[in-house]
Amino acid sequence: MGMKEKIAEIHAHFSDEMQSLDSTQSLESLRVKVLGKKGELTALLRGMGQLSPEERPQAGQMINEAREKFTGMLDEKLREFKAREQEEALKKETIDVTQPCDEPAHGSAHPLTLCLNEMVDCFTGMGFEVVEGPEVELDHYNFELMNIPKNHPARDAQDTFYIDDNIVLRTHTSPMQVRYARTHQPPIKVISPGRTYRVDSDATHSPMFHQVEGLWLDTDISFTDLKGVYSDFLRCFFETNDLVVRFRPSYFPFTEPSVEVDMMFTSGPRKGKWLEISGAGEVHPNVVRNYGLDPEKYIGFAFGSGLERLTMLRYGVDDLRLFFEGDLRFLRQFN
Numbered sequence: 515m516g517m518k519e520k521i522a523e524i525h526a527h528f529s530d531e532m533q534s535l536d537s538t539q540s541l542e543s544l545r546v547k548v549l550g551k552k553g554e555l556t557a558l559l560r561g562m563g564q565l566s567p568e569e570r571p572q573a574g575q576m577i578n579e580a581r582e583k584f585t586g587m588l589d590e591k592l593r594e595f596k597a598r599e600q601e602e603a604l605k606k607e608t609i610d611v612t613q614p615c616d617e618p619a620h621g622s623a624h625p626l627t628l629c630l631n632e633m634v635d636c637f638t639g640m641g642f643e644v645v646e647g648p649e650v651e652l653d654h655y656n657f658e659l660m661n662i663p664k665n666h667p668a669r670d671a672q673d674t675f676y677i678d679d680n681i682v683l684r685t686h687t688s689p690m691q692v693r694y695a696r697t698h699q700p701p702i703k704v705i706s707p708g709r710t711y712r713v714d715s716d717a718t719h720s721p722m723f724h725q726v727e728g729l730w731l732d733t734d735i736s737f738t739d740l741k742g743v744y745s746d747f748l749r750c751f752f753e754t755n756d757l758v759v760r761f762r763p764s765y766f767p768f769t770e771p772s773v774e775v776d777m778m779f780t781s782g783p784r785k786g787k788w789l790e791i792s793g794a795g796e797v798h799p800n801v802v803r804n805y806g807l808d809p810e811k812y813i814g815f816a817f818g819s820g821l822e823r824l825t826m827l828r829y830g831v832d833d834l835r836l837f838f839e840g841d842l843r844f845l846r847q848f849n
């Protein structure tokens with residue numbers, strides 16, 4: 515068989531195989547099979563030694579032409595494959611922006627946070643400022659300056675977590691009255707929300723709970739103002755005028771006269787039952803003195819309200835401990 519025929523034979527097969535290529539991989543193996551070091555065409559080149567010197571140049575030229583032709587065909591096919599592959603990749607990566615997506619899970623505010631925000635809104639609307647104080651408090655501020663001396667029986671009423679003889683977890687937010695009044699000039703009109711602690715736990719008590727302290731002190735703030743401001747607050751917080759509330763005479767060492775504010779559940783399992791929501795009263799002259807002010811000149815009222823209690827009434831929740839259990843079935847209802 516002459517060189518021409520041999521090349522024609524290789525060309526024929528090459529063309530056949532070109533037809534059945536389906537990937538860049540099969541293309542590269544065809545390239546190796548024909549043009550590689552041990553390829554069919556390369557073998558012809560190696561066999562040139564057996565030709566006569568006159569035949570060699572022509573044979574060499576034919577082989578080289580074939581080589582160029584094959585290379586050209588392979589390269590063109592390769593470009594085709596690459597373009598096709600890119601197109602497929604692009605198609606696969608297309609994003610359909612009209613598809614609905616999974617909604618990301620998001621949290622929501624805790625019912626106590628919602629209610630505290632409401633309280634803050636109501637009181638700031640009446641001109642009160644919001645201030646905060648320490649939860650780990652000196653016995654001196656928590657008790658003594660609030661007119662509760664050491665060994666006073668009122669200390670028992672507030673079962674205290676002691677850190678040492680002089681330091682407690684505050685049992686109420688009232689120490690903020692002194693902290694604030696000692697560093698600010700009257701008129702004073704503040705609320706002070708925060709955590710408080712007592713050794714106590716049942717459906718209406720938790721060892722950690724929240725109070726919102728209020729203090730309005732000026733030269734002429736009377737008990738009537740307390741009733742007016744507190745009733746306005748309740749109407750604002752519960753968004754109704756239709757409330758069942760009573761101011762019941764009571765006793766606190768730091769107020770005189772003193773009251774407790776009770777409110778009735780008007781729905782839910784506790785319907786018809788009273789719940790104490792706040793202590794309040796005219797600031798005791800001894801406490802005004804502890805503010806560093808003259809009780810003959812300055813007078814005012816204070817209150818300390820239970821945030822959990824107000825939140826229970828607002829949402830008809832009958833067990834305060836639910837607020838701290840972290841049960842999502844409970845918490846999700848307040849979204």
Ligand code: PHE
Nearest residue numbers: 686688793794795816817818
């Ligand atoms: N500190 C009192 C308590 O925790 C509440 C209170 C505050 C009462 C201010 C009167 C005035 O029970």
